[in-house]
Amino acid sequence: MRLLVMLAIVCAAFFPAASSSQSVPDSLGQMQLSFAPVVRHAAPAVVNIYAQRIVAQRQSPFADDPFFGDLFRNFGQVTPRVQDSLGSGVIVSDDGIVVSNFHVVGNATEIRVVLNDRREYDADIILTDEESDLAVLKLRNATDLAVLEFADSDHVEVGELVLAIGNPFGVGQTVSSGIISGLARSGIAVGSGRGYFIQTDAPINPGNSGGALVDMRGRLVGVNTAIITRSGASHGIGFAIPANLVAQVVAQARDGETRFQRPWAGVTAQAVDATLAEAFDQRIPEGVILLELHPDSPLADAGLTRGDIVLNVDGAAVNSAPEMMFRLASRGIGATSELVYRRGDDLRMAQIDLISPPDTPDRMARRVEGRSALRGLSVARINPAVIAEFNLPPNAEGILVTSVQDFAARTGLRTGDILLAINGEDLRSTDDVLRQSASQSRNWHIDVLRDGRRVSLRFRI
Known part of the structure; x- marks a missing residue:
């Protein structure tokens, strides 16, 4: 009898009974058994996007010639051509708000969104931001939608397990697993976006763009945007736009903005490298040094000046200008941010108001x-x-x-x-x-x- 009891305990541990009430795993042990509960929770909120746009194309008799094709590239009649685009998106609210990449739907004339349960809806673009490679869509007359909750991407750590969900190569919704490989990836041009990214080794392929990068609680960590590759294949270097910035973009879309409005810093800045650290008697290189400030800059208004080194924004360390601007952008216009900066040997703190760039004096266009x-x-x-x-x-x-x-x-x-x-x-x-x-x-x-x-x-x- 004792042997039978022990056998039952072991079987229960390694082969849990199937149940339709399985939920997102809340322990390491549950997570190690299967990703299925996470996928079951998150996948219905990830959609396939089919977009069409009209582009101008020149019909040249020299188009296929290796020499004259380049010489006469502007020669010939301009004719319109329909260009198709395939990608993914994430439903982030039950009233039909979908987030995707600008390079998937930007300038599209027709957008069709297919849900995980095969329902199809037309969609309209309500906000675009080419700089971050984000676009916000609104589904027409959509009801009973699954939604992904935003994670706090500032608390994501390197080594965390994540899943990438999307529609690679148009084969249908696919899930790939990996980890967070790096944070604060900046100074990288990824697709049409430039700025600050989360790096992951979860395979991301063409068609995954705009899809979800989710954590083990089924929350949206970021929106997949692109990979670095020489062959066109995924080599485990993928990038996602952090959820905190995505949430701010969605909030502005809800407020009626059609273009993402970033807080204006009015500065140029440079990362402190080893040479600058030595010049400023820093033990290790850290922070960004302010090179120029506009007289109306909110940083100048708070007392910062040329040569000050900004170390962190709202408690988060910043080591590049794009990272500093990301921190401000994710807070949004109308908020305040707390900066810690070094001036000489002094460590100082300042609170700045996040404002839109003043349109004064009149531009007199x-x-x-x-x-x-x-x-x-x-x-x-x-x-x-x-x-x-x-x-x-x-x-x-x-x-x-x-x-x-x-x-x-x-x-x-x-x-x-x-x-x-x-x-x-x-x-x-x-x-x-x-x-x-x-x-x-x-x-x-x-x-x-x-x-x-x-x-x-x-x-x-």
């Missing part, structure tokens, strides 16, 4: 029209909002070229150029640009600042 060699040129006076919009240095000033079309596109001017002078006349306002563009001269000379260098453009009409 203007567009050249009529009979002019610069027709189609759009310009604006540089202010903090323009600096943020066009990713200019905090100390930028003057008149910015915001768009180049029509005749102006033939002059050599580019979006992002800072206009200095036209035909020898210095420019101090956008109205000066309109006045100088009305010149009937046949010989034109335009001075611009491009990527920090003065460039002279000369042409004749």
Whole structure:
């Protein structure tokens, strides 16, 4: 009898009775038995996305020629073409809010979302952010939806088990397992996104983009976005957008924003490397050093200045400029953040208000029209909002070229150029640009600042 009892205990431990009431594992022992409860909980909230967009394509007789194909790449008739895109998404609210990647649905003209139970819905884009490679969709007339809860991605640790759920290669929903391989991956261009990522070795393949990276409690840790690969295959270096940033993007979409609004810091910063650490008598390299601050920067308003080294934001260490900006962006406009920074030998603390970039003084946007060699040129006076919009240095000033079309596109001017002078006349306002563009001269000379260098453009009409 004793032997039978012992046998029953062992069987119960290693072969638990099947039950439809299985839940997400809450112990290491349960997790080691199977990932099935996690998948059962999370998979219904991961969807397949089929998107179509219209793109312009040139039909050139030299398209397949190895030499003339490149030489005449702009030759031929432009015809519209339908481009299909396949990816994944995550349902994050029961009213039909879905998060995916910008590179999956950005600029799509038609989006079809297929749920895990094979229901299909049309969807509309309600917010996009190319910089973070995120897009927020709203399903039409969807009901009875499974939802994934957001995890606090700031508490994720290297070595934690995670599952990647998506639709790789269009074969259908697939689950792959792995661990968190690294945090604070920044300075990496991944897809169309640039910034701060979670790295995982859970296999991520084409079609997984926009899918869920979930923890062992079935919560959303991040949105899978891309891999680093030379062959096109997954080699265990995948990246996900942290859930805290995803949650902030979703919150802004719910508030009616169509573009993600980041808090404005008004600074340029650089990671402290070994050389800088030695110069500043640091035992180990840590933090980011402030190189430039706009006079209206909230950091400047809180007392920080050029040369200060920011060590952490809201209790989290920061060791790169993208990581610092991620911390601020995940808090959102209207919140406050606490910064710890070093000035010389002193350790200091400051609280900053997270604000949108001020659109003051007025940008005085203007567009050249009529009979002019610069027709189609759009310009604006540089202010903090323009600096943020066009990713200019905090100390930028003057008149910015915001768009180049029509005749102006033939002059050599580019979006992002800072206009200095036209035909020898210095420019101090956008109205000066309109006045100088009305010149009937046949010989034109335009001075611009491009990527920090003065460039002279000369042409004749």
